Amino acid sequence: MRIIAGLLKGRRLNPPVQSKSWPTRPTTDFSREGLFNILQNRLEFEEIKALDLFGGSGSHSFELISRGCEQVTYVDMYRGCLDFVQSTALAWGVEQYLRIVQEDVLKFITKNQTTYNYVFAGPPYSLKELGQLPDLIFSNQLLSPGGLFILEHNPNYNFSVHKHFVEMRKYGSTQFSFFKQPLEK
Numbered sequence: 018m019r020i021i022a023g024l025l026k027g028r029r030l031n032p033p034v035q036s037k038s039w040p041t042r043p044t045t046d047f048s049r050e051g052l053f054n055i056l057q058n059r060l061e062f063e064e065i066k067a068l069d070l071f072g073g074s075g076s077h078s079f080e081l082i083s084r085g086c087e088q089v090t091y092v093d094m095y096r097g098c099l100d101f102v103q104s105t106a107l108a109w110g111v112e113q114y115l116r117i118v119q120e121d122v123l124k125f126i127t128k129n130q131t132t133y134n135y136v137f138a139g140p141p142y143s144l145k146e147l148g149q150l151p152d153l154i155f156s157n158q159l160l161s162p163g164g165l166f167i168l169e170h171n172p173n174y175n176f177s178v179h180k181h182f183v184e185m186r187k188y189g190s191t192q193f194s195f196f197k198q199p200l201e202k
Contacts, residue, residue, distance in 0.1 A: 023083030048188035
C-alpha cells in the first residue's frame with residue numbers, strides 16, 4: 018500500500034498482515050485512488066474534520082493527512098492496528114494531526130459527541146451490523162450539516178433506497194456508497 022498524493026505521496030505502508038494482531042482487509046490502492054480522485058473535487062481537505070471508522074492500516078487517515086487534513090480521528094479496536102498507525106504517524110511526523118481511539122466502532126458511534134464533515138467506514142465485510150451503519154451514523158448525528166459519509170462494502174449490499182444515499186461507485190468487487198447530511202434549513 019502506498020500514499021497516492023500530497024505531502025506523503027509515495028510513502029509505503031507495510032502493516033504486519035500475517036500477524037494474529039492484524040485482522041483487517043486493507044482497501045486496495047486502486048479503489049482508494051479512485052475514491053480520492055472523487056473526494057479531491059468534493060472536499061476542502063484543509064478545512065475538514067474527518068473520522069476514519071474501522072481504521073485498520075490507517076491508509077485512509079494518512080491519505081487525508083497527506084492531502085492537508087489536520088483533524089483526523091482514527092478508530093479501531095485492535096491493538097496491533099493501533100500500534101502500527103501510532104508508530105507510522107510518529108515516523109512520518111504527522112502525529113499531531115491524528116487522534117487515535119481504541120474502541121469498538123459501534124460503541125464509539127453511539128457515545129461520540131463530536132460531529133465531522135467527512136466520515137469513512139471500511140468495516141469487515143462479514144460485520145453483521147454493516148447494513149445498519151448508515152442509520153447509526155445519521156441517528157447518532159456524526160455528520161455536520163452538508164457532511165459526507167462513505168461506506169465501503171461488497172456487492173451483497175445495496176443502499177440506494179436509504180434517504181441520505183447519493184451515489185455508489187464500484188472498483189472491482191469494492192463498492193463505495195455515498196451519503197450526505199442535508200444542510201440546515
